[in-house]
Amino acid sequence: MSNRHHNRAGNPAAALPLALALLLVAVFLGACGSSDSGTDPGSAADAPDYKPALAKAPAQLKPLYDQGGDLAPGGLDAFTAQLDQVKGYPVVVNNWASWCGPCRTEWPWFQQAAADHLDEVAFIGVDGDDSDSAAQTFLDGHPVPYPSFADPDKSLANETGANLIGAFPNTLFFNADGELVFAHQGEYADQAALEADIQKYALSDS
Secondary structure, eight states, X not given: OHHHHHHHHTOHHHHHHHHHHHHHHHHHXXXXXXXXXXXXXXXXXXXXXXXXXXXXXXXXXXXXXXXXXXXXXXXXXXXXHHHHHTTTSOEEEEEEOTTOHHXXXXXXXXXXXXXXXXXXXXXXXXXXXXOHHHHHHHHHHSOOSSOEEXXXXXXXXXXXXXXXXXXXXXXXXXXXXXXXXXXXXXXXXXXXXXXHHXXXXXXXXX
16 A cells, blocks of 8 residues: 555656646746736836926817816716817827726826827826726826826716727727727737827827
């Protein structure tokens, strides 16, 4: 009995399933950890200084940016009214959620894009499928100079068509007449990719 037990324990083939299981656990944990990498993208310590850009913002866009960092109430009606108020300027709408890892990854790129183009583009966030408290906590720690409209039931996504292009994040581009001209599905690859779409879909006709 003891010899059979000893032979089984010493058999490399018998230990292989356990080793594979441990390896898979290690890989899984490593992947989870790598998404954070010990950093918090877009945190207040790393956010751009928006003051110079805000100082150049035209009068029509100042009321929008006076709400910077806020989670705006009012749902679809308020969002539609906001689009009307900035008509004459192209609009970039970032649909995001505080629990969405890719949204957090690309957040600094929207921070920088806003700092670069506040005087010529209206930036608006839409926080969907999220709680108000989680969204506002995230906004407080990751400042942007524009508001986000709460969309817990995705009524804004349904109205704008964002629900048709997949999961978070996604980005909508409206022209100066308030017409949707392009929708980008998923996380941007990098800052340059977002900037290219802003140049193509927001600024080419402005």
